[in-house]
Amino acid sequence: MITSIDGRLYLNMLRAGAQRLDANRTAVNDLNVFPIPDGDTGDNMFMTVNAGAAKATESELLGDVATDAARRMLLGARGNSGVILSRIFAGIAKGVEDAAALDTVGFIRAMELGVDEAYGAVSTPVEGTILTVYREGVEKTAQAKPESFEELFDTLLPELTDSLEHTPDKLDVLRDAGVVDSGGAGLVYIAQGMGEALSGGAYEALSSSATPQNVDLDAFTEDSVLRFGYCTEFLLRLQRSKVDIDRFDTDAFTDWLNSVGDSVVCFKEGSIVKVHVHTKTPGDILNHCQQYGEFLTTKIENMTLQHNGSHSMQELKLRNREHQKPFGIVTVASGDGLRDLFTSLGVDVVVDGGQSMNPSAEELVKAFDTCNAETVYVFPNNSNIILTAEQAAQLYQGSDIRVVRTKNIGEGYAAISMFDPEAGDPETIVEGLNEVARGVVTGMVSRASRDVSGEVEVVKDDYIGFVGNKIYVDEKTPEAALTALCESLNAGSYDILLILAGGDTDAAHASDMAERLTASYRRSEVIMLDGGQPIYDYILILE
Template structure:
């Protein structure tokens, strides 16, 4: 029998069919995700990885050209453990190929078998019973059978059978799978991808009208969130699933691996033709970024909170997800207690980018602010990021209440609203509120609504409560310098100079629409304290004060002094003292202190 071969066209359509099949199983893969941590996102991560590939790849006759394009896209789009492993296997295939337009069965068998090592070598601690085992058994079967089978569809069918057999053995290899009576989610995803390729023999190539829809976004339907959970609780030793895409490498990949292996677990360092992607579970994503900055150019980064993901999957305390952004200054312990989800905004400084509060901490930011002459900037969240967050939340909650920084202060509200409209066309499941607040005032609003959500209020009831409550929340900010407001364009240089010359100590607030206003001023620290005391007394007497909290920009002693003044005046303790986020601190500068109040009456 004459040996058949495949070209770039077949590879292109194979990936399309594989992606379309696995995307239908995304939610199930999330449900059976118990390893390495039960954070319920394996399906999301594998689908995101493959969607980056299929929406960017190009169809040509050259098998090498198509595979190289797929490999490069996979490095850019790889997400999670399984996505990283799959990407590294794909890159191994691309690296092992020659410049041919076609691949014979025998040549294909040699290439995939040689490429398994790339996936294993990328991992600090390869674990059998995962997608690795299934990739290995599939590749071995393809290699072995390709010596006698010269028909590609038949060869792939035999490989698929071997992959399914390996998948069914994963609980025998990994104890946590056996304890939960599930197959490995990543391995299942790879088999689902192969199953999609199998359909080509029967159904042919993917029709053009379906390919056109690949750039659209699938909106999740309502699901039954009361179904029995199949996971058991596992201790999460390292909180953040941190991923970084590096280009222009300045050091060998081995040096990157040896440097990072002490900073967490689940380390994967995947190398592409022109870039490197790092995956690590770490408690300090800021330190990961810090050590990687001199090793190359960071073009992409993320740090997913796996504890919050586990709470969402295993033990949500409400049917409504409470989502805010990182400008809301709330301590971590309160975020955890009320399961508040946070979208960390992006901060850029010279050639560096950071995720607010995640890959740059307030403490590090204020240190840098004292030494850098340039002024940082921030940007609204990209729509794909917001979409991914909405999709993940709607998989586990009936609805979402979004509480971003004031519309008047940022474009974040508009992005959250416009993206929510896509999801609300069939069922209104996402409500976005213009909080008209920021910092500690925004934080107080978010916490109160998270408490109410935990008590069982519906999203409609929470929306009404938010509109009423925000009218009773006020913020007063004391800044120690106008330097950064001048740099950021919030204050003119002339006014900044005059304020510095007069040793002016302003008190800044927000109007009813969330715009910054000058509220009062003092000329000495004693005068400022007196103003704050008088302000609190007047508000308490006229409107009553139910709760208050303070935040500071590396000025804990000053914040504690304010707390002493307020607590003596009101005879009640603050809800919390916390740090001001780096994005807010861009303009407030080091030394700022802000107090947020919830009054009894508007």
């Protein structure tokens, strides 16, 4: 019988939870409310929890492990469920931060702090989601007053599962789709794994990557010139024999990094310093930093290979860190055409992501840093990325970060098109941009992933046209769906029809559609661009 847990057991439990979710993340992904192939909750939650489980500090002290794991989850959080999950573990970490070990009473109190932290992360909490599943599970477990951790999880797991099964009763969209909440399901799998770790056995750390990255070795040959330098990241454990840890000057250390590198992200947690820097001489930086302590982890990547491979952001420009410009713009999009479109509008950094590919908070933090601006305006362009952007804004201290709550590409395009840095102070500017975003209509065309009964009968593998969560049409081809969607939305009453063709859309079909729509809506300007986006065959923006 286990009556207390220390840092080593807690880390083993986290790794077991990550493994259990990893084995079931496809099942979680498939719990997708909307009938298009964009389910990614399982991937997002796995990458979030595994960001903490894979590389957290190994220590016997529970507080050290929980704090480090939570910090890593906050940086690695992706999607709404991932952000909420990271906040759950952040709350737990607050409850155990000074403890070497805890009994069940103390741990339940920490779990209750996780409830508070998770609900506090969401401006308008919605019941019937992961929030409800976790809260109800913790409340029922606290009432049971378990004396051992085996008893705690024997109580917690059935309560989590019961709450999950009742999520459709609390949320109509789940009931109509015939599914339970995907975030809640992911939480149940994590809890299952954590409970299994109590039975013994060591769980190995899993790779943190969603998918393996393929490095193009031919991108840097014998004749290449090192242009971009190296993306250098490390965790440095300060050593008392080398430095006064309490008096270590993080600001001065960061200033030094900026003098020898670029795109610096640096923060100190306890005796660990986390560093991200771009430099052509990583060895010099490592040698310098070793005077303060020893390295826990290091990662050095040639950015030429990153730029020619599957890097998460557009090319990072090297900037003079001493002089910040007044403002910068970061947006999220996927597809070469969309990246070019936003760049042409003056966007500084286009973070690769969108539906089914939500960027992490850390990726957004790096984008903020790249802007090198006093104020950075962020356009998430996806309702599942807004929380991540807001979390990244809280984590980054180098600029005033302002999140414009754009929920799709159309809203982002319209808002960025109307961006005026002279329109007032940052708060006034954001209010105006949010108003612009609310005034645009964005329609989508995508292949249906399953049959759906409702106002529009959806047949699997047909093409549906929709705005938000409302499906307007079901047709056999994407072009027929786009045509019918334009008719349903009375597209001719708008001045501009901007259409973004997807990555899998036939160019000849897209060109033909542009001609046909131009002929149909003579009073409107029809613009067809190659967006290159995944998932959506066409994105229709009406202004």
